[in-house]
Amino acid sequence: MIPTITAFARSPDGGRGLARDMRVRWALEETGQPYEVRLVSFKAMKEPDHLALHPFGQIPTYEEGDLALFETGAIILHIAERHDGLLPKEPNGRARAITWMFAALNTVEPPILDRETTALSERGETWGEARLRLTEERIRVRLSQLSAQLGDDDWLDGAFSAGDLLMVSVLMRLGPPILDEFPSLAAYVARGQSRPAYQRAFEAQLKVFREGI
Amino acid sequence: MIPTITAFARSPDGGRGLARDMRVRWALEETGQPYEVRLVSFKAMKEPDHLALHPFGQIPTYEEGDLALFETGAIILHIAERHDGLLPKEPNGRARAITWMFAALNTVEPPILDRETTALSERGETWGEARLRLTEERIRVRLSQLSAQLGDDDWLDGAFSAGDLLMVSVLMRLGPPILDEFPSLAAYVARGQSRPAYQRAFEAQLKVFREGI
Numbered sequence: 403m404i405p406t407i408t409a410f411a412r413s414p415d416g417g418r419g420l421a422r423d424m425r426v427r428w429a430l431e432e433t434g435q436p437y438e439v440r441l442v443s444f445k446a447m448k449e450p451d452h453l454a455l456h457p458f459g460q461i462p463t464y465e466e467g468d469l470a471l472f473e474t475g476a477i478i479l480h481i482a483e484r485h486d487g488l489l490p491k492e493p494n495g496r497a498r499a500i501t502w503m504f505a506a507l508n509t510v511e512p513p514i515l516d517r518e519t520t521a522l523s524e525r526g527e528t529w530g531e532a533r534l535r536l537t538e539e540r541i542r543v544r545l546s547q548l549s550a551q552l553g554d555d556d557w558l559d560g561a562f563s564a565g566d567l568l569m570v571s572v573l574m575r576l577g578p579p580i581l582d583e584f585p586s587l588a589a590y591v592a593r594g595q596s597r598p599a600y601q602r603a604f605e606a607q608l609k610v611f612r613e614g615i
Numbered sequence: 616m617i618p619t620i621t622a623f624a625r626s627p628d629g630g631r632g633l634a635r636d637m638r639v640r641w642a643l644e645e646t647g648q649p650y651e652v653r654l655v656s657f658k659a660m661k662e663p664d665h666l667a668l669h670p671f672g673q674i675p676t677y678e679e680g681d682l683a684l685f686e687t688g689a690i691i692l693h694i695a696e697r698h699d700g701l702l703p704k705e706p707n708g709r710a711r712a713i714t715w716m717f718a719a720l721n722t723v724e725p726p727i728l729d730r731e732t733t734a735l736s737e738r739g740e741t742w743g744e745a746r747l748r749l750t751e752e753r754i755r756v757r758l759s760q761l762s763a764q765l766g767d768d769d770w771l772d773g774a775f776s777a778g779d780l781l782m783v784s785v786l787m788r789l790g791p792p793i794l795d796e797f798p799s800l801a802a803y804v805a806r807g808q809s810r811p812a813y814q815r816a817f818e819a820q821l822k823v824f825r826e827g828i
Contacts, residue, residue, distance in 0.1 A: 457764040458722050458757065469707045473717035480710050494682045497693050504686035507721050509671050516729060524749070529742030536737070544671065551670040 404436050405466040407477075408455070409610060411441040417611030419604045422474045423462040425571045427606055429478045429564065431599035433485035441610065475507050478564050488564040495560060502558045502565025510548060511572040513540040518575065541580055549584045556593060570594030617649050618679040620690075621668070622823060624654040630824030632817045635687045636675040638784045640819055642691045642777065644812035646698035654823065688720050691777050701777040708773060715771050715778025723761060724785040726753040731788065754793060762797045769806060783807030 407430075409423035423439070430437045446452055448459045455463040456472040463470065464477040471477050479500065482488035489496045517537035524530050548569075552558060557566045573581060573591045581588050594600060620643075622636035636652070643650045659665055661672045668676040669685040676683065677690040684690050692713065695701035702709045730750035737743050761782075765771060770779045786794060786804045794801050807813060 453760075453763075458718070458760050460722075469710060471710055471714050473714050473721060475717040475721060476710070476714035479713060497682060497684055497689070500692060501684050501686045501689035504688040504720070505671070507717070508686060508688060509673075512725055512728065515725065524746075527742065527745065529740065529746065532740065533737075533742060533746070547666075547671050550666075 403467050404438055405430075405464055406438040406440055407465075408440050408442050408452075408461045408463045409607065410461055411443045411446075411610075411614070413607070413611055417608040419607055420575050421461070421607070424603060424607050425474050425568065426462045426464065426477050426481075427603035428567055428571070428600050429481045429488060431602045432567065432597075433481055433487045435481065435485055439606075439610070441614075475503055475568065478568065479503065482564045488567065490561065490563065498559045499563035499565045502563065503568050506565065506568035506572045510544050510569065511575070513537055513544055514572060514576045517541060538580060541576065542583070545580070545584045545587060549587050552586055552590060554586070556590075562594075562597070566590075566594060616680050617651055618643075618677055619651040619653055620678075621653050621655050621665075621674045621676045622820065623674055624656045624659075624823075624827070626820070626824055630821040632820055633788050634674070634820065637816060637820050638687050638781065639675045639677065639690050639694075640816035641780055641784070641813050642694045642701060644815045645780065645810070646694055646700045648694065648698060652819075652823070654827075688716055688781065691781065692716065695777045701780065703774065703776065711772045712776035712778045715776065716781050719778065719781035719785045723757050723782065724788070726750055726757055727785060727789045730754060751793060754789065755796070758793070758797045758800055762800050765799055765803060767799070769803075775807075775810070779803075779807060 407423055407426050410421050413421045415421055427437070442452055442461060447456075447461065452463075453459055455465070455470050458472070460472070462474060462477065463472050464480070465471075471480060478488070489499050517534060520530065520533050520537055524533065557563065558569060559565065570591050570593075573587060574595075578588070581591065595604075620636055620639050623634050626634045628634055640650070655665055655674060660669075660674065665676075666672055668678070668683050671685070673685070675687060675690065676685050677693070678684075684693060691701070702712050730747060733743065733746050733750055737746065770776065771782060772778065783804050783806075786800060787808075791801070794804065808817075
């Protein structure tokens with residue numbers, strides 16, 4: 403059964419691959435799974451049909467037969483558990499790869515999103531600029547710790563895993579110039595983006611932005 | 616093999632059960648697993664021995680033989696996968712329970728933590744009070760959506776799961792008065808806290824705060 407995911411009918415990032423459907427597309431490509439995409443408008447995301455799939459009115463969702471999931475992390479874990487390519491088979495390595503999935507979403511991404519929210523929604527406030535600097539300092543603390551962990555390795559724990567897929571995706575959201583202060587992390591992101599599965603996923607989401615399909 | 620978790624030698628919450636070791640203790644109690652606790656000071660958390668276990672210098676960690684994990688969500692999923700009591704056996708129900716784990720940590724907790732960070736670290740800034748109001752509006756949006764999802768049910772998707780454990784833990788961090796604006800969610804938190812496993816975990820962390828053991 404071919405799963406269906408949802409994506410923005412018109413992504414606010416202009417096709418740069420920062421919307422969260424990109425992460426799910428990448429996971430599906432890494433595991434060689436075909437998928438269908440249903441596009442939803444911002445208006446439709448807040449209407450009952452979509453809220454029945456995603457109680458918080460966001461994308462992506464994942465439908466496969468009787469199963470409907472939301473939350474990017476949960477969807478990627480679901481795919482990774484069922485198909486080879488995103489989690490080691492050895493139980494301890496598998497548990498550590500899942501740890502990096504949570505670390506990407508719960509420890510590294512929050513200060514990055516905090517900065518983005520401040521930049522997008524609070525710039526007009528009196529505190530906009532000052533708070534932006536403060537969020538950037540918090541991001542630097544996390545990136546410094548992450549960079550120490552990665553060291554000279556290609557990936558966070560041995561072979562490429564769903565943990566790397568999410569960490570690269572999270573760091574992509576930050577982008578230069580802060581990322582470039584940490585050359586090994588910038589190289590890590592480039593390494594992720596050079597994977598054929600990433601490139602197929604990126605092209606697919608860009609096509610939606612350019613052609614609306 | 617009995618796992619060892621780490622916890623704050625002196626929790627900044629004064630024993631209210633808001634530190635993240637509480638979530639892991641609760642999961643271990645729900646599944647009837649014995650565990651050991653090693654206390655770490657704020658100073659020790661940033662030193663090499665602890666950083667080797669937790670690259671971001673936080674608690675809790677989880678050690679079990681050769682395996683060392685960090686990230687509360689990953690630790691709880693690891694426990695839930697190996698012992699009965701926190702995930703349905705039926706595959707679709709299991710995937711949905713994991714979705715609620717991610718929803719608690721990635722969708723509901725971020726605005727709650729954002730408010731807490733603003734309250735703790737940015738109160739002295741010129742924007743402190745105004746930004747606190749703004750974070751509270753974002754929290755209300757999420758709680759309103761969560762409340763619609765819960766409806767009149769006891770738990771988010773059928774039987775109590777690791778998703779409920781994390782959602783109750785996240786809402787506990789918020790606490791009244793905002794939580795009390797959503798009576799069904801306040802009752803949901805009380806329902807979680809009335810579970811014998813919760814109470815055993817709560818007493819254990821309180822004992823550390825009171826007696827330092």
